[in-house]
Amino acid sequence: MTEPMTYSRYLALDQLLSAQHPVSDEHDELLFIVIHQTKELWLKQAIAELEVALDLVRTDRLVEAYKGLARVSRIQAVMTLSWDVLTTMTPSDYTLFRGVLGTSSGFQSDQFRAVETLLGLRGGGVPGPLTTRFAAQPSLWDEANAALARAGFDLPDAALKRDWTQPYRPDPAVEAAWAQVYRDPHRWWELYQLAEKLVDIDDALATWRHKHVLTVSRVIGMKPGTGGTPGVPYLESTLAKRAFPELWTLRTLL
Ligand code: HEM
Numbered sequence: 630m631t632e633p634m635t636y637s638r639y640l641a642l643d644q645l646l647s648a649q650h651p652v653s654d655e656h657d658e659l660l661f662i663v664i665h666q667t668k669e670l671w672l673k674q675a676i677a678e679l680e681v682a683l684d685l686v687r688t689d690r691l692v693e694a695y696k697g698l699a700r701v702s703r704i705q706a707v708m709t710l711s712w713d714v715l716t717t718m719t720p721s722d723y724t725l726f727r728g729v730l731g732t733s734s735g736f737q738s739d740q741f742r743a744v745e746t747l748l749g750l751r752g753g754g755v756p757g758p759l760t761t762r763f764a765a766q767p768s769l770w771d772e773a774n775a776a777l778a779r780a781g782f783d784l785p786d787a788a789l790k791r792d793w794t795q796p797y798r799p800d801p802a803v804e805a806a807w808a809q810v811y812r813d814p815h816r817w818w819e820l821y822q823l824a825e826k827l828v829d830i831d832d833a834l835a836t837w838r839h840k841h842v843l844t845v846s847r848v849i850g851m852k853p854g855t856g857g858t859p860g861v862p863y864l865e866s867t868l869a870k871r872a873f874p875e876l877w878t879l880r881t882l883l
């Protein structure tokens with residue numbers, strides 16, 4: 630007879646709760662590990678949602694795509710809120726164990742890069758296996774633009790048939806087409822709703838980045854990062870990144 634299902638077995642708690650291995654004896658190292666493991670779990674869920682959403686946009690099922698996209702921006706909000714738990718760790722607490730981290734850094738998170746890549750932010754950094762796989766395919770922004778073209782908008786080949794592995798280059802014709810959608814939302818209701826779901830995600834990502842850099846300057850000041858970047862100045866340079874750039878710039882045109 631098979632074992633009855635239990636809470637602990639179903640959730641693989643034996644494995645989950647034995648995967649925290651602080652290297653130092655410092656109390657706050659457990660918090661640091663738990664925060665990062667939780668983040669990786671949420672990223673795993675966000676990636677699963679984005680993969681489904683990409684497929685739905687590719688097949689013009691935009692209304693069905695909204696649900697997963699809304700879920701992604703709520704997951705991002707939870708990740709942003711978790712900074713408040715981490716900032717209970719002061720510089721005095723962190724410096725006690727920062728040394729054990731060596732050259733490891735969030736910079737090396739393949740799942741974080743994979744989310745950026747799925748959205749449309751590509752190139753830069755050494756990609757891990759997941760990121761490399763997604764970088765070979767159109768991003769959510771590429772698929773949104775393809776859906777826009779199928780709806781009858783005239784978009785350049787540069788946006789529709791590009792080399793997916795390369796960074797996306799914002800295009801005035803793409804901006805103009807999405808501006809049309811925003812000028813007459815009721816006519817293009819599904820595309821308009823899709824665009825706003827995408828802006829929610831870009832907005833939430835930028836908010837997460839802001840909170841990260843604020844936390845970093847609060848905890849390590851202007852020290853360089855363990856991952857080899859200058860730290861705060863590097864992170865500030867990432868604040869300008871936009872996965873759906875034309876959805877931001879078109880606002881000036883309205
Ligand atoms: C005390 C806490 C933290 C400090 C001091 C810190 C510091 C840094 C620094 C300096 C970098 C730049 C790369 C480097 O040179 O290391 C970085 C990158 C990064 N960190 Fe953190 N971090 C902290 C917590 C977190 C947490 C909690 C997360 C995730 C929830 C996270 C995720 C990332 C990611 C994804 C990057 C790459 C960002 C990019 O390249 O756009 N970090 N972090």
Ligand SMILES: N[C@@H](CC(=O)c1ccccc1NC=O)C(=O)O
Pocket residue numbers: 665727730733734735736849853854855856
């Ligand atoms: N880059 C951080 C270290 C760090 O935060 C970190 C180290 C190991 C695993 C995850 C990390 N989180 C984000 O960068 C630092 O320079 O202190």
